[in-house]
Every structure is written in structure tokens, then in C-alpha cells.
Amino acid sequence: xxxxxxxxxxxxxxxxxxxxxxxxxxxxxxxxxxxxxxxxxxxxxxxxxxxxxxxxxxxxxxxxxxxxxxxxxxxxxxxxxxxxxxxxxxxxxxxxxxxxxxxxxxxxxxxxxxxxxxxxxxxxxxxxxxxxxxxxxxxxxxxxxxxxxxxxxxxxxxxxxxxxxxxxxxxxxxxxxxxxxxxxxxxxxxxxxxxxxxxxxxxxxxxxxxxxxxxxxxxxxxxxxxxxxxxxxxxxxxxxxxxxxxxxxxxxxxxxxxxxxxxxxxxxxxxxxxxxxxxxxxxxxxxxxxxxxxxxxxxxxxxxxxxxxxxxxxxxxxxxxxxxxxxxxxxxxxxxxxxxxxxxxxxxxxxxxxxxxxxxxxxxxxx
Amino acid sequence: xxxxxxxxxxxxxxxxxxxxxxxxxxxxxxxxxxxxxxxxxxxxxxxxxxxxxxxxxxxxxxxxxxxxxxxxxxxxxxxxxxxxxxxxxxxxxxxxxxxxxxxxxxxxxxxxxxxxxxxxxxxxxxxxxxxxxxxxxxxxxxxxxxxxxxxxxxxxxxxxxxxxxxxxxxxxxxxxxxxxxxxxxxxxxxxxxxxxxxxxxxxxxxxxxxxxxxxxxxxxxxxxxxxxxxxxxxxxxxxxxxxxxxxxxxxxxxxxxxxxxxxxxxxxxxxxxxxxxxxxxxxxxxxxxxxxxxxxxxxxxxxxxxxxxxxxxxxxxxxxxxxxxxxxxxxxxxxxxxxxxxxxxxxxxxxxxxxxxxxxxxxxxxxxxxxxxxxxxxxxxxxxxxxxxxxxxxxxxxxxxxxxxxxxxxxxxxxxxxxxxxxxxxxxxxxxxxxxxxxxxxxxxxxxxxxxxxxxxxxxxxxxxxxxxxxxxxxxxxxxxxxxxxxxxxxxxxxxxxxxxxxxxxxxxxxxxxxxxxxxxxxxxxxxxxxxxxxxxxxxxxxxxxxxxxxxxxxxxxxxxxxxxxxxxxxxxxxxxxxxxxxxxxxxxxxxxxxx
Numbered sequence: 027x028x029x030x031x032x033x034x035x036x037x038x039x040x041x042x043x044x045x046x047x048x049x050x051x052x053x054x055x056x057x058x059x060x061x062x063x064x065x066x067x068x069x070x071x072x073x074x075x076x077x078x079x080x081x082x083x084x085x086x087x088x089x090x091x092x093x094x095x096x097x098x099x100x101x102x103x104x105x106x107x108x109x110x111x112x113x114x115x116x117x118x119x120x121x122x123x124x125x126x127x128x129x130x131x132x133x134x135x136x137x138x139x140x141x142x143x144x145x146x147x148x149x150x151x152x153x154x155x156x157x158x159x160x161x162x163x164x165x166x167x168x169x170x171x172x173x174x175x176x177x178x179x180x181x182x183x184x185x186x187x188x189x190x191x192x193x194x195x196x197x198x199x200x201x202x203x204x205x206x207x208x209x210x211x212x213x214x215x216x217x218x219x220x221x222x223x224x225x226x227x228x229x230x231x232x233x234x235x236x237x238x239x240x241x242x243x244x245x246x247x248x249x250x251x252x253x254x255x256x257x258x259x260x261x262x263x264x265x266x267x268x269x270x271x272x273x274x275x276x277x278x279x280x281x282x283x284x285x286x287x288x289x290x291x292x293x294x295x296x297x298x299x300x301x302x303x304x305x306x307x308x309x310x311x312x313x314x315x316x317x318x319x320x321x322x323x324x325x326x327x328x329x330x331x332x333x334x335x336x337x338x339x340x341x342x343x344x345x346x347x348x349x350x351x352x353x354x355x356x357x358x359x360x361x362x363x364x365x366x367x368x369x370x371x372x373x374x375x376x377x378x379x380x381x382x383x384x385x386x387x388x389x390x391x392x393x
Numbered sequence: 394x395x396x397x398x399x400x401x402x403x404x405x406x407x408x409x410x411x412x413x414x415x416x417x418x419x420x421x422x423x424x425x426x427x428x429x430x431x432x433x434x435x436x437x438x439x440x441x442x443x444x445x446x447x448x449x450x451x452x453x454x455x456x457x458x459x460x461x462x463x464x465x466x467x468x469x470x471x472x473x474x475x476x477x478x479x480x481x482x483x484x485x486x487x488x489x490x491x492x493x494x495x496x497x498x499x500x501x502x503x504x505x506x507x508x509x510x511x512x513x514x515x516x517x518x519x520x521x522x523x524x525x526x527x528x529x530x531x532x533x534x535x536x537x538x539x540x541x542x543x544x545x546x547x548x549x550x551x552x553x554x555x556x557x558x559x560x561x562x563x564x565x566x567x568x569x570x571x572x573x574x575x576x577x578x579x580x581x582x583x584x585x586x587x588x589x590x591x592x593x594x595x596x597x598x599x600x601x602x603x604x605x606x607x608x609x610x611x612x613x614x615x616x617x618x619x620x621x622x623x624x625x626x627x628x629x630x631x632x633x634x635x636x637x638x639x640x641x642x643x644x645x646x647x648x649x650x651x652x653x654x655x656x657x658x659x660x661x662x663x664x665x666x667x668x669x670x671x672x673x674x675x676x677x678x679x680x681x682x683x684x685x686x687x688x689x690x691x692x693x694x695x696x697x698x699x700x701x702x703x704x705x706x707x708x709x710x711x712x713x714x715x716x717x718x719x720x721x722x723x724x725x726x727x728x729x730x731x732x733x734x735x736x737x738x739x740x741x742x743x744x745x746x747x748x749x750x751x752x753x754x755x756x757x758x759x760x761x762x763x764x765x766x767x768x769x770x771x772x773x774x775x776x777x778x779x780x781x782x783x784x785x786x787x788x789x790x791x792x793x794x795x796x797x798x799x800x801x802x803x804x805x806x807x808x809x810x811x812x813x814x815x816x817x818x819x820x821x822x823x824x825x826x827x828x829x830x831x832x833x834x835x836x837x838x839x840x841x842x843x844x845x846x847x848x849x850x851x852x853x854x855x856x857x858x859x860x861x862x863x864x865x866x867x868x869x870x871x872x873x874x875x876x877x878x879x880x881x882x883x884x885x886x887x888x889x890x891x892x893x894x895x896x897x898x899x900x901x902x903x904x905x906x907x908x909x910x911x912x913x914x915x916x917x918x919x920x921x922x923x924x925x926x927x928x929x930x931x932x933x934x935x936x937x938x939x940x941x942x943x944x945x946x947x948x949x950x951x952x953x954x955x956x957x958x959x960x961x962x963x964x965x966x967x968x969x970x971x972x973x974x975x976x977x978x979x980x981x982x983x984x985x986x987x988x989x
Contacts, residue, residue, distance in 0.1 A: 032949055212940070231914075235939035271949050285949040292952050312952055325955060359973075361916055380941035381916060384961050 028288065029078040030270040031105065033064070034281030035098070036085040036299075039121055042143075043154040043220035044182070044213060048283025048297050049085045056299065057094050060282070063303045065101045068280050077105050079112045079267035083139075088117035092125050099133040112137055112176075112266040119162050131172050137265075138169060139178040139207075145199050146192050149185045154220070159199070166203050176263055178207035183241065184234045185213050186226055193237050194244075201248050206263035209256055210241055238377050253331050255376045274319070274326045290314045316343060320350055321387060328383050333363075333370025352389045356382065395645045396574040397462060400603070402469040402484045404512060405494035406502035406860060410524040414494060414555035415453075415470055419634065421561055422455040422466065452487075452589075452601055452647050454631040459569055466568065467647040469588075485511060487588045487603035487647060490518040490572030492564070497523045497531035497552075500831065501539045503801045503862035509543070518572050521545045522564060527554040539827055575605075575645030582673040583607035583615070585642070585650075585666040592708050596627070598654035602666060603647050605677060610641040614669040615652065618676045622659035623669050624652035657707055662714045685733025686794070686865060687844055688777040689740055690721050690758040690887060691747070692729030694969060694978065698753050699728045705751040706730060709743060716743060721778070725885045725971045726756055731778055734760075737844060756969060758887045758981050762840045765792040765868050779889040782875040785926060791891075792868040794840040797822070800851070802859035804832050809854040817842035818871075818893060840865065841891070876901055876930070878908070879922040880974045887981060894925075901931035911980045914938035919974050 037052040037060075050056070080102070090098065107113070114137040115130060122140075130138070142157065144150055150157055169177060179200055183193050200208060212234055215221045228234070242252060250258035254272060257265065270277055279286035279295065282302045286293045296302050296309040314322070320343055327334040339347050347369065348354065356362045361382045363372050371379050405411040455466040469484040485491065491512040495505055512519055523536050533552055540550055551567055553560035577584075589601035602609075609615065613626045630638045631648040642648045654660060665676040693702050706718045717733035734740040740760060747753050764776040767789045776782055798819070800810055804826075811821070811834070819836040826832050838847075843863060851859055876897050878888035892900050901923030908921050912935050923931040941961075968975040 231939045232936070238940070271951060277949055279949055285952065287949065287951075294950065294952055310952070322951065322955070325958060326951060359916065375916075377940050378916060378938045380958060380961060381938055384958055384965065385916075387958065387962060388965070 028073075028075050028276045028278055029108075030267060030275060030277035031072075031077050031080045032267075032277060032279040032281075032284055032286075033080065033082045033102065034084065034279070034284040034295075035082060035087040035090065036060075036282050037089050038084065038086045039089045039118070040154065040156075041220075043152065043224075044215065046214075046216040046219050047085070050299065052089050054091075054094075057090065058097075059303050060299070061094065061097050061101060063305070064098075064281055066305065067307050068101065068104060071280070072104065072278065074106060076108050077111060078108050079270060080105060080107070080114070081267040082115040084116050086118045086121065087115050088122045088126060092129065095126060095129055099129070103133070107134065114139055114178075114265070114267060116141070119158070119165055120156055122165055124168050127168060127172055127174075131174075136174070137176040137178070138174055139180070139209075140165075141180045142196075142200065143180060143182040144185065144192075145196050146188075149188060149192070152185060152221075152226075153182070162203070166205070176207070177203075177205040178209060178265070179203065179205050181208060181210045182213055183210060183237050184229050186229060188229065188237075190237065190240055193240060197241070197244050207257070207259040207265060208245070208250060210258070211256055212238065235377060242373070252373060255329050255379060269330070272326045272330045274323050290319075319343070320345075320347075324351065324386055325383055328369075328371055328379060328386070329376075331370065331373065333368050336367045336369060350391060351386050352391055353386050356385055356389075361385070395577070395579065395643070397464045398467065398575055398645045399464060399490065399568055399572045400467045400469070400488045400575060400645070400647060401490040401492060401568055401572050402488045403492045403494055404508035405524075406496070406499070406504040406508075409494050409496040409499065409502070409505070410555050411494050412470070414492075414522070414524060414553065414561070415468060417555045417558055417561045418466075418468060418565065419453065419455065421558070421565065422457045452632060452649075453634045454647065455633070457565060457569070459566065464569055465646075466565070469647070484588060485515040485517060487586060488515075488517060489575060490520065490568065492568070493519050493521045494524050495521065495536055495540065497525045497533050497536055498528050500532075500536050501543065501801070501827065502860040503799050503833075504860065506543070506799075507862045519545075520564070520567055520571055521550045523550060523552050524555055526552050526559065527557050535828065539831075542827065577604070577606045577644035579606070579608055579644035581606040581644075582671050583609055583613075583666065583668045584673045584677055585609060586677050587617075587660065587662055587664050587666060590660050590662055590711055592657065592711050593651075596651045596653070598657060598660050598711065599649055599651050600654075600660060600666070601647070602642070602650050604642045604644050606644050606673070607668070608641050608643045609650065609666070609668070615650075615666050616669045616672060617659060617661070617664050618667055618673070619661050619664040620659050622654075622656070624654055624659075627651050627653050657711050660711070685715060685717050685735060686840060687734045687736055687740055687760045687762060689732055689734070689760040690723060690726070690729050690778065691718075691732050691744065692723065692726040692756045692758075692887075694754040694756055694966075696727050701751065702730065702747065702753055702755075705747050705753060706732070708751075709746060713743075715739070723758075723780070723887045725887045726758070726969060729756075733777070737848065754978075756887075756978050756981050759890055760844050761891065762794050762844060764873065764891060766790075767792070776891075779875055779891045780886040782889075782891060785874070790870050791873045793871050793873060794865050795837055795867055795869050796840050796843060796863040797866050798836045798838050798843065798861060798863040800834045800836070800859055800861045801827070802832060802834065802855055804830055806855040806859060807832060807834065810834055810851070810859065813847075813850055813854055814838060817847060837866065838863075839869075839871065839893075874925050876904075877924050878904060879920075879924060880908075880912075880976070881919050881972055882922075883972050885971055885976075897923075897925055898930050905931045905933040908980055909933040909935055911977055912974070913977070915974060917973070 036048050036050050037057060038049050039052055041049060113135045115135050116139045118141055143153060143155060181196060181200060215226055215228055245252060245258045250260060252258055253264045276287045282295060282299060283297045284295045290313055292312040293308055294310040295307050323339060336347055353362055357364055361375050363370055371382055403411045403415060452467060452469045457464045457466050469487055493509055495501055521540050523533050525531060526533055537547055537550060551560055551564045553564055584606040585602040585604045587600045587602055590598055593599050611626050611629055614623060615626055616623045628638055628651045629642055629648055630636050667673040693699055710716045715735045718730040721729050721731035744755055744757050748755055761777060761779055766774045766776055766783060768787055769789050802810055814836045817838050819838040822835040822837055824832055824834045851861060872894045873891050874894050874897055876890050876892050877884045905921045905923050914936055916938055918937045919935040921933045922929050968977050
């Protein structure tokens, strides 16, 4: 039963230098065609399930005009929503305003996500972003007035030339906004981004780690719970939508470049606007057998603080995890913890979780 | 007709154009036409063509008409590098003459002389050829003088350009004129020298033979004189260079013999084939077996490929008698083979052939020479592997092999070369001027120092202009110690080396630094130590892994994350797990390099 849905809006007013997601400059003609296509895709696939989460991401969904947003929500009104739905939209402070926020309230959006990334002028320049702190303060104030009580902001750290002091300043500012949820990402320089092309270099692995440690302890003393590698929230405000990914649950993904997990298929949509608008939505389908599913179970669940629920695993696959992956020595090494029938990576090792996950996968028992 | 046969080979310093000259001879005798001519026709292995050197010898029979007479020219190709002098001497034994090729701009080099002396030892008639005269830098007059200085007459020398074909016809005439026809008795009992062999999956072992006396025919029952194995001759053929079946091979002729030989061990290169019904009295002299000088452990990365590796080595040994191997067990690397080679290039080529032709990924341990250890009870032990070195308190003294090393160089590099040789514990012997600008410098140097980066440094000190050759002279006592490398506190036997005590600290430091660079960060901090006995002489640390890439799993694109992890998993496959540490393949060779 699919209970989650992701919608991709690829348009942006400006392209950030680090961005590797599916995005493009906002051109009004494209937007109308795109929304038409999105509607067709949804209608052809959605089977009427009651949804627990909807997440509108981008690109920058808030870069759409009020009129375009109205059209978007009209399309999305097809979805049946549960009473406790978490309905999120991503925004940029540069193009959000009171009218759009009021529209969000009307259509039932109850969670807002904003990209701050950094407050430091030099770093903003490197990322090719703009940020007006007065506007930020004011926007958050309006959100609260309108009754939004679940707000996330994104932070990027480990930027070239960034110091711990810079990071401390960013965090201090974010705490002052008193939001419910904070996502933190260490800068990844991807090949086909402007940073990658300019051959920008990452900071040292050791400083990166120091920053991560700093974030963890700082969040803790500000009452944010570290519930997933990159995500912190006040009690009760973890992101239900993102958690569905880590729980290996099924989800719809609509729009260009979106991913879905439906039945036994992991589907990745095309990144080509032409193909998408021509009705060729899908680029790649990965068909999953039980072995693949069990592998995903490990890859995804181990990102969470409570790890893999071994009882859940057994009931899902009729096998114990230890009979599939012989991970026992990794417990002895202290990189995995078995507690209360949950297998998880201890928080101080989360930062090297990829290596630990690979170690688990390598211990697959064949036959 | 025996008097119309000429058996000859081409010898040269590496890269002086031997294979190209062979191509041109093939073309000129009409053996192949220009369209078919791939560069370096005789080099049939991919590896040979890529590296531009000839590894396995190859015999080809060519028809040539002169003054209305049909001649059969048997050209036996030989490798040019110093490591392969054994194979050179093998082909020399099958010939009456040799073409000595010298590059018109480089002049006489170290291996020119080494090969020339080998040919003279075999009583071959030698035709000196100055090749590459088309090059703008060619200076034939200067090279003629050099050749005169080593005993040739000006009128013996042929000038050619194998590239353009100039002079090659003159060379062919010279071959017929100067090189004597074979002298064997075709009515005597059969004596045929096996000078090469290879394994063919359909026809079994195929031998390259030179019939010295008598005649061998298809369906004859033949006997290997050394192993007493008896076989029916299934087919005989010559290489033109297409395979051409013949009904018999007579005294003086060169060809191939197939006899459904399944057992590799029945055939020894250098053995004599005779008729079972009418055997010859005694064998041909054959070859002095060559002793390996450099040893290295070869281990399959995938432990399941141990038997495959054994099979590969057996097949390679078939036509490479100088290769030796015996099983070796390493605590760090598992089961493998201790292999003996004629030199470093020989080692590299065998490793590469195993990886390429047999598809086995290898870890090769740092090469070692053979040490002679005199124990306190005066017994003598030969050590070909550092991990076999006895404990220090049981050793009276250690001797190591020394070589006489001749370096040919333009005179402006004398300074740096002497510095290098002093660095390498060399003792200066003498220096000779070949002409005003070129000298030959002779040093007495431990072989282990040659094995360890000598060639690389010589090349870089002299911009590649110097050439060198060496031969083992004797064993001398040295102050040698075994240096161990410890990872995470455990000795990795495969990384141990034997070094001169004065160099140990420096080597230890370099090796630890290298390993630190090569070993990726692991889940835990890994100390790297170099020690002599229990005494730690150098230490580095690979810090614990701090961070791996945390891709934002955006919009549920977890397929991408899986691909990333799969890539990470692939990368680990090239690593060897030693205790709890993952060590990349290169680590085992890094111990060889002194680059800082």
C-alpha cells in the first residue's frame, strides 16, 4: 500500500553552484507545459490510495508564480489525504511571500522547508546564493502568524575556507529562528556542477569531521534530536516523508527526475524535459527480488538512529538478518550495535556509515 | 638442398630496430605482402607488440632467389633485453650466423656487446648492420668507427633503413654470401635440437626444432633423449610465416614438430630428439640451465585461483625454462608461488602475461636476490625470500651476490652515474672511452641494489641515454639485516625485505611513508612500523576514516546511493585483507620504489 508521494518542481530563479539535482531556469512557457504533463503522469499512475505524506521538492517550488502554484495545487487535489498527513513544500526566502503562504494554508500544506545553507557573505558568494536576513526573520514571523508550526531549514557546511567559527555563527542564527527541524549537509562537490567544473577542492576530511562533531553536540545542547545522519528535529517533529525512504517503504514520485518505489520496482524518471513532456516519463527501472530488497533494507535502515528492526526484517523476509549477512564481527569491532532487537550504527560512527554498510553487504552469505 | 640453407638470427640492443628489420626481410622475400604486414610481424603476442619488445623467439622460413638459385633462409628472432640472454643463446645454438643491428644514431650499446660476445661464443658468423640511417640524427660514420674499434672491417658493414627498406636487399645477398650453410650429416641418425616449445590446446606441446643430423618424417616414432619419452610424429611444418605442412625435415632445416604431447614435463627445451628405432649415440650439448637471479612471491588476489595460477606457471615454463616456481605460503597473502626470474623485466613480463593471458589478478611481493647465510654452526643456507631469513643470533655472516655492471653513456653523465653507483654500494672498476663522447663505466655492485630501483634512477639521471648490462660475478659478505613491516602491530611477512644496515633507517622511513600514502583510511587507526628485530626504526599512522560521502538522498533517489555503495564495494575487491587491515595491491610493490 503506497502512502507517500513526492512531487518534483525543477524550476529555479537562479542556479546554485553546488546543485546536482534536476533543475532548470524558470521559463513561464515551460512551466505551463510541465504542469500539464505532471497532471497526465499523476492521473495515469496514481491509484487513489490515502496518502500519509506528500513532499513537493525541487528545484524551487516557490519560484512559481501565485497563478502557477494555484494550478499545481489544483492538480494535486486529486490525492486522497489522511487526517494526519504531513504535507511539505520547499521554498526559497527570495521568492516566498505572504500570498503564497496563505495559499499553502488553504490547500492544507502543514510543513515548510527553507534553504538557508549559510549566512556567511563569502560562502553565499561561492554557492551563488542570496540571503537577506531581515527577509528571513520576517518570513518566519509571517509563517508563525499563519499557523505553520513545522518548519525546516537546510544548512550546508564544510565549505571551502569555512572555519568552526563560521559554522558556529550559522548555527547560532538558525537557532534564533526556533524552527522545528534542521537538515545539515556537508558540501559534496559533484562533477557536473559549477563547483566541480571549477575544480573547487573540499576541506580536509579531519576538519569536516570536526564540524560534524561540533554540529552534533551543539544540536544536542539546543534540544534537537539526531534521528538520522543528516537530520535533527525537536521532539515529535522528525520528517515523516524522509523517514519513509529510510524505512524502505513504497512511495510515488511524480515529475521530471523523480524516483518512485512501487511494488517490486524502483523507478527513476527522465531528466529530459522533452521526453517528460512527450509522455516518456521513465528513464530506468530496477526490478527487485528478495535479495535486492534485503540489501536496500540494510542500506536504508542503517542511516537511522534506531537502525534495522530485526523482528520487522524477519516477518518481511522469513529469514533472520544474521542468516543473510554475517555481521557478527562488526559488532565485536564496535561499528554495529545490537540492542533491543534493533541493529544500528552508533552515533559516533554515522559519519562513516557508507563504509560500514559496505562491510555488512560484503558479508553476504550465499546459498 | 642443404648448401642452399642459411640459418641466422638478428641480435641487437633493445629498440635498435630488430623487429622492423625482420618485417622488411619478410616483405622483401615475398613471405607476406605489404597489405598483410602488421608492424612487427614476428611478435605474435599482444604484449610484445605493445611493449615493442620481443619476448618469445619465433622462427620463420623464407624463400629467396639469387643467381637463379633457390635459397631457404631461416630467420630466428631473438629478444633484445639483458634478462633474455638465455633465450638469445638458445636461438644462437640453432644458427650459423647472426645479424648484429646497431642504431645509426645511438651507436654501440651495452647489450650490443653482450649479444655480440654471446654470438662469438657460439662461433657464429656475424654481419654488422647499421640501421635507421634515414633518421636526421643518424651518424653512420661515427658508428662505423665504433664497430671498427670492436674488431669489424668497414667493408663487412651493411647500412640499412628497415623503415624505408634501403639496403635490405644488400643485406640478404650478404647473408647468402657470408653465412655458411649448415654442415650436418643427413645420413647419420637423427639429432634435432629443441630450441623452443609452446602449448597449443588442440595439438598439445609443439616444439621448435633445428635438425642437426639425419631426417625426421611424419609418423616416425621419436624419442626425447633426456626424458626418454616416445611419441609418434603427427605433423611437421614450417612457418612462412603462415603455417605450412611438410612431410619431413632434414639436416640443417628448422621447423616445428607436433606429436600430441600432452605431458608438459616430457619436453625440455635444449633436449635432443632422435629416432626410437635408430637412436643417436649422444645428445647435442643443449644449454646450460640458467639460474634465476631474482625471486618474487606471486599470490592470486582471489584465493580460489591458486590452482589456475599453478597451471599458468606450468604453461609459461614450457617455453621459458628459466622460470622456476615452488609453492609458498604467506601468513598475509595465503597460498602462492615463490618464483625465480632471470631479472626484473623477465619478472614483469611473466606477471603481466599471467594477468592478461590467464586472467588471474596477482599480488607480487618485492623482488629478492639469493643470499648465502653462514650460520653460527658454520652450516650454509641459501635464502631466496626475506621471511626465511634465520634469527640474527643464529647467523655468523651473510653474503650477497655481486654483479659486474657495465654502463654505456654519453660522457656528460659520468658524474651522476658515478654518484648513483656509489649510492648503490658500488665499487668502481674502470672506465673506457669508446670515442670522444661515449664511455663505458664498470662497477662492482650488489645485485640487490640493481633490483631496487637502479634502472629507474639510471634512466632519470641520464635522460634515458645510458644503457646497462650486468653479469653475476661472486658472493661477498655484507652487513645485511632483515627489515620487517608491521601493520597494526602485526608483521606482514610479504612486506619484509633484506637491506644493508646503513640503509635500513632510510628505507624504513621511505617505505612507511609510501604505505601511509597507499593504504586508505580504515574504520580504525592503523599504525605502520618498520623494525629490525624488535627495534622499531620508523613509524607512520594511517588515521581512522573520518568521513565517507554522504549523498543527500534526494527525492527518494536511493538507486543512486546503491550505485555509489556498489562502486565502493568494487574498489575493495582489489584489496587484500591482512588481519583487520585492507591493503591495496600496489602496497607490495611500493616497497620497491624510493621516490620521495
